Every structure is written in C-alpha cells, then in structure tokens.
Amino acid sequence: MTVAARAPHRVVGYARQVATVLRTLPGTDLVGLYLHGSAVLGGFSPAHSDVDLLAVVGRNTGEAGQYRLGTAVGRTVDRCPGRGLELTVITAATARTPGGCPFEVRVAGTATGTPHVIPGSGHPGDPELVLHLEVCRRYGLAVTGPPPDRVFSPVPAHRLREAICGQLDWALVQGAQGYAVLNACRALRFLADGNLCAKVEAGRWYLSRSPHHPLVAEALVLHQSGDHRELSGAGARFVADARDLLLAAQD
Structure with a gap:
C-alpha cells in the first residue's frame, strides 16, 4: 500500500488546510509540508492518534515570526480530525543537516484546548x-x-x-504501559532491520517472532483502547532491556 493510500482522507484534507495557512502567511517562505507519524505509518486512530506534521521553511523567521506562524496554525486545531495536532516547523538547512535539531516553532493542541505555541528562538x-x-x-x-x-x-x-534511547528513557519515567512497551518493540524492530514503524505494527512484528507474548499482547490491547494505566515492573524491565540493547549497538 502506498503512503497516499494509507493516509486517512480526513487527515490529508486537514493537512491541506494547514498548508494553505502556511502558504498565505506573509514572510513564511514555505518549502513544503509533510505528513508523518501514524497517519502514514499505519494504525491511525481518530480517538487516540495525533496528526503529525513537519513544515519546512526557507529561512529563519525570528521570534516574532515564530509566534505569528504558530498562532495562525493554532487557529486550525479545532478542525483537527485526530486527538490533536503536533506541528514542528524547521528550516531547509536543518532538514539537510540536523545538527542540534533547532526548530522554528512547535504547535500542539487538541480540538477542545488552547493550542500550545513553543517558539524555537533561544531553544537549544x-x-x-x-x-x-x-x-x-x-x-x-x-x-x-x-x-x-x-x-x-x-x-x-x-x-x-540515540533518539530512540531518549524516547525509552522518557517512557520509563512518564510512559503508560501500552505506549512504553510498544515503543520498546519499535526500538527492537529498528535494531533488527532498520525499520521505523508505528507502535501497533511494531507490537504485531514482535508477536510474530514471540507468539502470545503476554506483555506485548496486553500492550496492544491497552494502546488501541486508549487505556493509559501506569507502567508495571515487568513493563519497565522490558523497556530497559530494549534500551540496553540499543546502547550495546551504539558501542
């Protein structure tokens, strides 16, 4: 299945609305807008998934421009067909050479909440x-x-x-059981074949190798039902083991 065929029509339609906002905002110098995350990897759920967008602009917009851009996009969040919007704007230079991964602005919000705009100016x-x-x-x-x-x-x-290790570190402290365990499966999939896949696909991949694994089977049910119960001791060990394997691969 192609990316275009996999992406939900409502999500693509909303992303086009965001693109229109970016194109028509003075001084934005939009290069492109790209849909990523579960909408293209598979497993998108309107109730539980964010709409993940990455915008690329031609140049740094400055702090005032970052706020202006973020505020304009934030006005579209009430139309978002998923749980919420996660938009990051970067320059074309960062897209080519990430370096320390600076960003212009981030916008996060749900249909019922006030959008959170984080300017990149001064951010490490x-x-x-x-x-x-x-x-x-x-x-x-x-x-x-x-x-x-x-x-x-x-x-x-x-x-x-390194970035995947960072996600696992966060999951050990803040992650719910389903999220953390499936994120560990995603890390193990990357170690096995270099694939970057959605959490649900990663869980199914793990079960194809270890059928009926109770922890992963439970994580799939929890994640798909939106159950955010706390990470258990067994879940934390599973995540920590995946992290150790990643660190060993680094060495």
Missing part, C-alpha cells in the same frame, strides 16, 4: 527531532512541496539510536 533544539526527519524522508507524504527525499537528508543510524 530537540535531538529526538531526527526521528521525525528520517520518518518524513522515508515515508512522509508531501502535502505540498517537493518529494521528501529531495528535502531531507539521511540521518546516520547512530543518531537514530
């Missing part, structure tokens, strides 16, 4: 952003702009492993 950058860049390069849907592989450069494997 987000190392985990490399995962979004690589997912966009491999699987992203160009809502507007050139094909992703003409905008995003390949991210070295060691940087992807």
Whole structure:
C-alpha cells in the first residue's frame, strides 16, 4: 500500500488546510509540508492518534515570526480530525543537516484546548527531532512541496539510536504501559532491520517472532483502547532491556 493510500482522507484534507495557512502567511517562505507519524505509518486512530506534521521553511523567521506562524496554525486545531495536532516547523538547512535539531516553532493542541505555541528562538533544539526527519524522508507524504527525499537528508543510524534511547528513557519515567512497551518493540524492530514503524505494527512484528507474548499482547490491547494505566515492573524491565540493547549497538 502506498503512503497516499494509507493516509486517512480526513487527515490529508486537514493537512491541506494547514498548508494553505502556511502558504498565505506573509514572510513564511514555505518549502513544503509533510505528513508523518501514524497517519502514514499505519494504525491511525481518530480517538487516540495525533496528526503529525513537519513544515519546512526557507529561512529563519525570528521570534516574532515564530509566534505569528504558530498562532495562525493554532487557529486550525479545532478542525483537527485526530486527538490533536503536533506541528514542528524547521528550516531547509536543518532538514539537510540536523545538527542540534533547532526548530522554528512547535504547535500542539487538541480540538477542545488552547493550542500550545513553543517558539524555537533561544531553544537549544530537540535531538529526538531526527526521528521525525528520517520518518518524513522515508515515508512522509508531501502535502505540498517537493518529494521528501529531495528535502531531507539521511540521518546516520547512530543518531537514530540515540533518539530512540531518549524516547525509552522518557517512557520509563512518564510512559503508560501500552505506549512504553510498544515503543520498546519499535526500538527492537529498528535494531533488527532498520525499520521505523508505528507502535501497533511494531507490537504485531514482535508477536510474530514471540507468539502470545503476554506483555506485548496486553500492550496492544491497552494502546488501541486508549487505556493509559501506569507502567508495571515487568513493563519497565522490558523497556530497559530494549534500551540496553540499543546502547550495546551504539558501542
């Protein structure tokens, strides 16, 4: 199945609305807008999944421009067909050479809440952003702009492993059982074959190798039902073991 066929029509339609806002906002210099996350990897659920977008602009917009851009996009959040919007805006230079992963602005919000706008000016950058860049390069849907592989450069494997380790560290402290265990499955899938996949697909992949694994089978049910129960001791050990394997691969 192609990316375009996999992406839900309502999500693509909403992403086009965001693209229109970005194109018509003075001084934005939009290069392209790319849909990533579960909408292109599979497993998108309107009740439980965010709409993940990565916008690329030609140049730094400055703090005032970042707020203006974020506020304009934030006005569309009430139309978002998923749980909420997660938009990050970066420059074309960052798409080609991530470095410390600076961003212009981030917008996060749900249909019922006030959008949260985080300007990138003065921010040290987000190392985990490399995962979004690589997912966009491999699987992203160009809502507007050139094909992703003409905008995003390949991210070295060691940087992807570092970012995945960061996600697992966060999951050990903050993650719910379903999220954390499936994220560990995603890490193990990347170690096995370099694939970056959705959490649900990762869980199913793990069960194909270890049928009826109770922890992973439970995690799939919890994640797909929206149950955010706390990470158990067994779940934490599973995540920590995946993290240890990633660190060993780093060495």
